[in-house]
Amino acid sequence: MTAVALVGVTASGKSETALELAIRRGDCEIVSVDSMCVYRGMDVGTSKPGPEARAAVSHHLLDLVDPDQDFTVTQFQRAARGALEGIAQRGHHALLVGGTGLYLRAVVDDLEIPGRYPDVAAALEADLDDGHAAPADLHARLAELDPVGAARMEPTNRRRVVRALEVTLGSGRPFSTFGPGLEAYPESGTTQIGLSCPPREIDRRIEGRFGRMVQAGLVDEVRALVARPAGISRTARQALGYREVLAHVEGGAPLAECLEEAVRRTRQFARRQASWFRRDPRVSWVGSSVEAQGLVERAFDLHG
RNA sequence: GGCGGCGUGGCCGAGUGGUUUAGGCAGGGGCCUGCAAAGCCCCGUACGGCGGUUCGAUUCCGCCCGCCGCCU
Numbered sequence: 407m408t409a410v411a412l413v414g415v416t417a418s419g420k421s422e423t424a425l426e427l428a429i430r431r432g433d434c435e436i437v438s439v440d441s442m443c444v445y446r447g448m449d450v451g452t453s454k455p456g457p458e459a460r461a462a463v464s465h466h467l468l469d470l471v472d473p474d475q476d477f478t479v480t481q482f483q484r485a486a487r488g489a490l491e492g493i494a495q496r497g498h499h500a501l502l503v504g505g506t507g508l509y510l511r512a513v514v515d516d517l518e519i520p521g522r523y524p525d526v527a528a529a530l531e532a533d534l535d536d537g538h539a540a541p542a543d544l545h546a547r548l549a550e551l552d553p554v555g556a557a558r559m560e561p562t563n564r565r566r567v568v569r570a571l572e573v574t575l576g577s578g579r580p581f582s583t584f585g586p587g588l589e590a591y592p593e594s595g596t597t598q599i600g601l602s603c604p605p606r607e608i609d610r611r612i613e614g615r616f617g618r619m620v621q622a623g624l625v626d627e628v629r630a631l632v633a634r635p636a637g638i639s640r641t642a643r644q645a646l647g648y649r650e651v652l653a654h655v656e657g658g659a660p661l662a663e664c665l666e667e668a669v670r671r672t673r674q675f676a677r678r679q680a681s682w683f684r685r686d687p688r689v690s691w692v693g694s695s696v697e698a699q700g701l702v703e704r705a706f707d708l709h710g
Numbered sequence: 711g712g713c714g715g716c717g718u719g720g721c722c723g724a725g726u727g728g729u730u731u732a733g734g735c736a737g738g739g740g741c742c743u744g745c746a747a748a749g750c751c752c753c754g755u756a757c758g759g760c761g762g763u764u765c766g767a768u769u770c771c772g773c774c775c776g777c778c779g780c781c782u
Binding site: 416442478480507509521565566572588639640647671675 | 745
């Protein structure tokens, strides 16, 4: 039994392709690799597979947590391992489908993700917030403790600098010793197929999709999230479409403008995804759903 | 017809007689190990046209063109 990953930018048609194949074959289960589909109650805005799709084929890693929960790669990695094990036990093939690059790498390359040191991180954040230190200062500190790690990031990238320092200080082990970084592309047991699509076409689809999402009740979905007493977590509220509609629902911004913004930002996101997947030499790219299905099947049958 | 104002790179928008020619947005490229649908980095000599003044004009003057406003 094998695992194959179908990757691509948002709106490239991966989900439909995967579903079609899985229904036809009947011997594989779909594993979502999507950082926002893990949230319950965030359905229309995430283009989450619906009830029909889920009735037809087993889907995994959807609806893992409530929207008031923060969610991170590590949790995803853990859940993915469990899902993959179960699929293997059932004698099925696993078809990973999604566009969250880091999450996919965590699974495909079994990344050793360093632990968390909340006190250390909080102290660093506090220094930055108080103005006692600038990200560049922290980067300089990191450079002394872990030159290799420091060299791998921009001194201005606050988030990454803080995390690297958090790990180095907290664990007493240089951040860079946890792995070669994402620039290494080791042999992997997971075959990766990329479904490509011309950027102009992607742009068109994104715009059309937002229109349909609104028809399908995106705004009401966001209202329902807002109405939850527990609120919306930091990670959940940054979801594309939600963040912008939130500005309308909570902040009173004109809906039309929020939607335009959502479309724009989703396009930019698609570019970032493309650049992420493009650099992974292990991905075999094809330009159509049919070809993608062909390659996935070949991988299944070769190892299955 | 008269008077006044304006005309800056795809858009918005500062500014100056001459070293590096603001900034923002959009766009393009790249990065990424616990917020990743996030975050970060890099990339733009443009001053409506024609003359003139000047060692030197986007910046000063004149004319023309185009907008905008006011007036008769």
